[in-house]
Amino acid sequence: MLATIAIASTAALAAPVAGLLGYRQLKRAALAERLRITGAAGIDESGFVRIGGIDQWVSIRGEDRGNPVILEIHGGPGASNLPFLPRTRGWERHFTIVRWDMRGAGFTFANGPENQGALTLDQLQRDALEVTRYARERLGVDRLLLVANSFGTVLGLRLARNHPELYSAYVGTDQNVIDGGRERTAYDALVRRLRAAGKRKQLAAVLAMGVDRRARTTEQVDEYNKLVLTTDPLSYDTMKTVVVRSLWFSPLHTLRGLRSSMKAMHVSLALQSQAATIDERAEGTEFRIPFFVFQGDGDVLTPPEPARRLVDDVTAPVKDFALIRGASHFAGFRHPDQFLDLLLTKVRPAITGDLRPAGHGR
Incomplete structure (x- = not known):
């Protein structure tokens, strides 16, 4: 879902490029x-690993190798989670986190835009399994905790x-809930916002697209996501203060790297468009591992109501649904402390068997 951020980023970064490069350097150094x-x-290591026949970027970070290991499945598509590292630094006190830039994303894309191979969901799934095997061997663990956000939840x-x-x-x-293109909560809410704001041109465009995601062109997908995020005040604020700022001040990314990241999206x-055909319930709602969804209470792109219904339908040894307060899309990055609290109080006990209250001073 981050592909539309590229458009907003270009405008938002124009002023810093013109006059605040010095401040950017100081902030990046800090x-x-x-x-x-x-x-x-x-552990703090990163570099290219041969995955799926191409070199893909894998980062492993954490303050104690004895902690549970997370494999992050990032969103976008094409949007690395690495710019959010400073915001999620506190997570690394309690977990070792494997962050992987998929083919078509981040440093993997920058390493050879012309050599990304097949950009398909099936190929990404095969890549994810290879990354999983690599992380298990590198860290000497049997299982990883899957943490997926936005588009990454499709793979997750x-x-x-x-x-x-x-x-x-x-x-x-x-959490995405697509239901084979039938899920319409976000669409109906967008139509209501456009009508209330008197935006007739945008409303006509959205009505012409229709509710079924499967019928949209890639250009319509881009336009739809942009309208959803920019017509909601909390989402638009998150784009500016969380997403764009994280990209701009990322200590890992040069200006050329930022341009590459936006192109990747x-x-x-x-x-x-491939993901629009997925029907989560038809693929199966039985999971043999603990299952959790933590959703922004103000998320208009992937609203909490369909996600809650999905959790209700899931069968799992342990399952839970929780809201992240004051959060839109990018909920874990807007409120990383709330997300960490949920990981420590709900998830970690389920995977370690330790039911004692988690101490997690930050």
Whole structure:
């Protein structure tokens, strides 16, 4: 879902490019210092790993290798989670986190835009399994905790459903519910907002698209997502203060790297059309691992109501649904402390068997 951020980012970054490069450098240096992991028990390594026949970027970070291991499945499509590292730094005190830039995203895309191979959901799923095997061997663990956000939840559900032997639990946030193109909660809410605002041209365009995602062109997908996010005040504020700021001040990304990241989002946009055909309930609602969804209470792109209904329909050894207060899409990145609280109080006990209250001073 982050593909549309590229358009907003270009405008929002025009002023800093013109006059605030010095401040950007100071801010990036401070964030880089904050990201340092120096303890003997910690791990901080990143680089290219041969996955699916191409070199793909994998980062592994955490303050204690004895902590549970998370595999993040990022959103977009084509949008790396690495720019959010400073915001999620606190998570690394309690978990070792494997962050993977999929083909068509982040540093993997920048390493060879012309050599990304097949950008299909099936290929991404095969890649994810290879990354899983690599992380298990590198860290010496049997299972990983799957944490998927936004577009990544499409892959995350399939991995959790089909490979319970590899994963200790599933956590979805900004959880997509597509229902074979039938889910219409976000669409109906957008129509109401456009009508209330008197935006006749945009309303006509949305009505012409129709509710069924399967019938939309990639250009219509891009236009629809942009309208959803920019017509909701909380979502638009999150785009500016969380997403764009994280991209702009990322200590890992040069200006050229930011341009590459935005291009990656557009190149990968066709994956959303593939995802529009998915029917989560038809693929199966039985999971043999603990199942959690933590959704922003104000998310208008992937609204909480369909996500809650999905959790209601799921059969799992343990399952739970929770709202992240004051959050739109990108809920875990807007309120990383709330998300961490949920990981520690709901998820970690389910995967470790430790039911004691979690101490997690930050």
